[in-house]
Amino acid sequence: MSLPTVSVIMSVYNGAELAPAAVRCILDQSFADFELIAIDNGSFKDDTRAVLNRIVNETGDRRLRVVELDQNIGLAGALNHGIGLARGRYIARQDHDDLSAPTRLEKQVRFLDANPGCGLLGTRAEIWVGDEPTGRYHDHPLDNGTLQVDLLVNNPFVHSSVMLRRSALDEVGLYTMDPRRQPPEDFELWSRIARAFEVANLPERLLAYREMPASMSRDGANPFLEKLLLLCAENIAWWNGLERPDQSCRDAAALLHAAYEHVSLTADIAAICARVDGACAAIATKFGSADVDPRREQVLANLRHHFMHARKLPDWTKSLISLSRNLPVPAALKNWAKARLSR
Structure with a gap:
């Protein structure tokens, strides 16, 4: 057969x-x-x-x-x-x-x-x-x-x-x-x-x-998002030749998903962009740059855009959102803090 x-x-x-x-x-x-x-x-x-x-x-x-x-x-x-x-x-x-x-x-x-x-x-x-x-x-x-x-x-x-x-x-x-x-x-x-x-x-x-109906409301940590950010950070790290993600890889993943509560308080946009640029350069070397370069510019522009939004949060608000990953901070308070970004 x-x-x-x-x-x-x-x-x-x-x-x-x-x-x-x-x-x-x-x-x-x-x-x-x-x-x-x-x-x-x-x-x-x-x-x-x-x-x-x-x-x-x-x-x-x-x-x-x-x-x-x-x-x-x-x-x-x-x-x-x-x-x-x-x-x-x-x-x-x-x-x-x-x-x-x-x-x-x-x-x-x-x-x-x-x-x-x-x-x-x-x-x-x-x-x-x-x-x-x-x-x-x-x-x-x-x-x-x-x-x-x-x-x-x-x-x-x-x-x-x-x-x-x-x-x-x-x-x-x-x-x-x-x-x-x-x-x-x-x-x-x-x-x-x-x-x-x-x-x-x-x-x-x-x-x-x-599309299947699913609840989008959530109090506390979002395990799917956290795993997604981990995988993104690992991808950026791998193409940079790193064994594991460093802080810049993790910050890049968080910014590109507008997960500002996961961005470190000492995030360095130059270092973040360098990691993403390095990953794109490695992809271009392996597969050719014709289709890589335009997308790379879009991703870098998105990084800078989200970094500017993240900077609008005062340090105490960032700390509150960061602490909320592990502490039972009321959802309404977290949402208020995040909403300040849109002002």
């Missing part, structure tokens, strides 16, 4: 309502040489497992394989489990609440076959709420140079749209299972891939990405 070209990995957790459409959008792809590994990640609130097995029985499609986990092992754990079972030379992601266009796999395989240096390929995406398009889009940059600079700061890939080269995962490893570094497990993995391989996005919107 020949091996499939693509292994599509879908982790499903309490997704009985939306998963059938996600599965069928893959089974109906114009590119047929794939396997779809659908993982019931310990669902307990609905009949996800029965729904997935029903699709297998109804379609009789041997490309679909259902994997049943008795307990939830987290998204990263489920994806790593699926990758361990995958047989394709390309690994594609599909979330159970998103929808792929019929030509998505075909266009991604064609691009990766033609660009052997690319280890990570995403697509642009429409943003939906429920079953309705919003008229908003995730139109991330396309070229490697711009994306490499953007990855210093944030995640310019829609997770459910990506296709990965299996050899890239063999070289850099799978999704991190370290709770101190995920979520965002996707950004953490993309960062490691981008250090060794080119990356790209296709210009077409080949995914319908559903």
